[in-house]
Amino acid sequence: MVGASRAQGGGGVGDPRAAGGEAGAVRAAGLDEAITVAAPIVADVRERGDEALLEWTERLDGPRPGGFRVPAERIAAAAVEDDVLEAMRRMIAAVRVFSEVQRPRDTSVEAVPGIVSERRWVAIDAVGICVPSGRAPLPSSLVMTAVPAQAAGVRRLAVMTPRPVDAILVVARELGIDEVYAIGGAQGVAALAFGTASIEPVDKIVGPGNAYVTAAKLLVSSHVGIDHPAGPSEVVVIADAGADPALCAADLLAQAEHGPDSEALLLTDDPVLSAAVTTLVDGYDNITVDLVSSLEEALARSEAYAPEHLELLVADPEALLAGVRNAGTVFVGTSAVVGDYAAGATHVLPTGGLARASGGLGLESFLKPLQVVRAGTVGVVAAQQVVGPLARVEGLPLHAAALDARLAGSAA
Template identity: 40%
Template sequence: MKILKTFGADASAADAVIQQLERRGAINTAKVDTVVRDILSAVQNRGDAAVREFAANFDGLTGDQPFIVSRAEMQQAWDAISEELKAAMRLAQANIRSFAERQLPRAWSFRPVEGMEVGQIVRPLGSVGCYVPGGRYPLPSTLLMTVTPAQVAGVERIVVCSPKPARETMAAAYLCGVTEFYRIGGAQAIAALAYGTETVSAVDKIVGPGNLYVTAAKMAVSQHTGVDMPAGPTEIVVASEDGDSTGIAADLVAQAEHDPEALAVFITSKPELALEVVLEVKRQSQGNPVAQQSLAAQGIAFVTKTVEEAHLLTNRLAPEHLTVDAGADLRWVKNAGSIFIGHHTPQSMGDYISGPNHVLPTGRNGRVRGGLSVLDFVKVITVQQYTLDALREVGPHTIALAEAEGLVGHAESVRVRMR
């Protein structure tokens, strides 16, 4: 992890790195776009046969293994895990459910004038595909984070895809009551969910994080089926002026160990704190090769000239995970996927147990949306109704606007109903 000052001799180098980080979403997926589009095309044209070929090459799926994970396998996995892990999964599921229930939008209506009623109704999506990474680490937490809010929303068909699903992931699926679970991953799983195959029926929307290939695939199919967001390799920014270097370093190492492509950034106006954090990161990452690789490639501690500049830089980066010193810092935060406040709130709590979703926007998409939520699994449909008296009162205003735009048919459609 290197230190860069945004002023003085380092200013030019720091600015170049910051600009590169601001372009990171497009740059990263561009590296794999050609391969991904070939995979998508193959699955779209050859269905199960192409999926099986890619799954055999990338995920070690053998010829006699079915795509689908049976409920019996899920139950066996649940029975095999420890009571301690079962309790942790139950608590995580309960917290995620409670949080999603509070996020769920409600139907409502009101009358701007007598006889004119407008409002909204809320309906769940018909089907969703939940992608659960299954490569370097088993991620049962991601299954809980994607399936549970979909259930709260009332989605009728929930499909899980995960390559080489670990026992813990299958156990989480059993706890959630998943009935459609496929042991496929990568761009081929995204293609199957988007286009459908002989075995996998297409879904209305695909959610969940993944590597660069999964992220690029989701972006490529987004004109064909709904997707949540580009949720690629993990990102962390810690912005601190008086934090504890041990805790800050621990969070940076924890998120860096997700993926060699993970981005770990520390921002401060205190040079001495930056040095302490970098040294502590080096110490804590010993024996953690993935974190070491990530931190060596993408780990940066920016030292700014002022606190205000540190805040501006943080918002420019729009990180997936952001840790700040205190609740008062919420006043200046504009762009982030999820915010963690203070020394006693490690980001890992949000990864597993707090309730807010850990599927979060990466590649600076924190500028335009927050993390996955129950809102991703519902449609808010607007409703309106007039009586004749209300139409006669309000309709002339619509006629005036329509005629001003030259849309005489619009005006007439109102006029004929006012008679």
């Protein structure tokens, strides 16, 4: 990914924010290169297991004299300041409350006489969680991924983090997670996906990471489930003349500090606000301030961009909210930072335009629907009237024969 340059009054043909297609192309830049780098690493770990995992880990992240798994004593001894621990517990509680109310309802219906079809939601058995800790440790990401998984009933959680600092280990301990591996990158994703002699494979891999983690998740996605690919952080702020320039700038800066490839965009129809915020964010190449003709144009631009975070800092935010379809989370009159830590709503959100077709990580991300069908003789008779003609058209006579045999058997 490349950072966007700051330019007031942009949005021309060359501006990736001007149209969804161009934005998607620019925001996906670099992932092809990451896949090229990650592919041989993934293949090597799949082929040689722990030996390759150790070689790649020590080459990329340093020696691992104690092995991959973090000892239970190390997790037990981890410590953070009292206020940090209290904040962690509050965050865990909020995410748990928000997650537990998301459980979808099982359904059962007799759509055809004599045939009862059910759809039951069951938990995925084993989930691997990627927790960034390279440039900066993100214990909050472990909360956001592990708590909904636990609420869903996932039996086993395996955490991978290249630098298992105390803050991450304290969260693991608070959540009762004891399977933590000091690995990361493409090699860690491959180990979770395919398993090694020391790491059992999982059924799904979730959580954010750098471009190589994202590339590796895509590479293993035909073997295990994954969440959406996580890219650099994004925020779009739509503001009108009543918005506070200092607060707009603060929110833009908060998301921009994630890294030079993060993108923060203010769309406003007020030239005074535009000029004021431009001054306040001067020097940040990944922040853009654009003056638009109307809030309707701002919303259209945001919908095409499909941001991870969308803030509505306008006099009538509910009116704009009614037209929002493409965003990870919408913040109505408040800061996206609230959602990063304190709202209970997930901060593991689609980026790179993927909010056009997907949403944030939730309880359902750790569930799968199991269908159950029951049919007695009456149901088979009803089914035969559908199966017979359609099987004939599709050239599958043995499908029809299977039902004929059941009916012949029941009549005998």
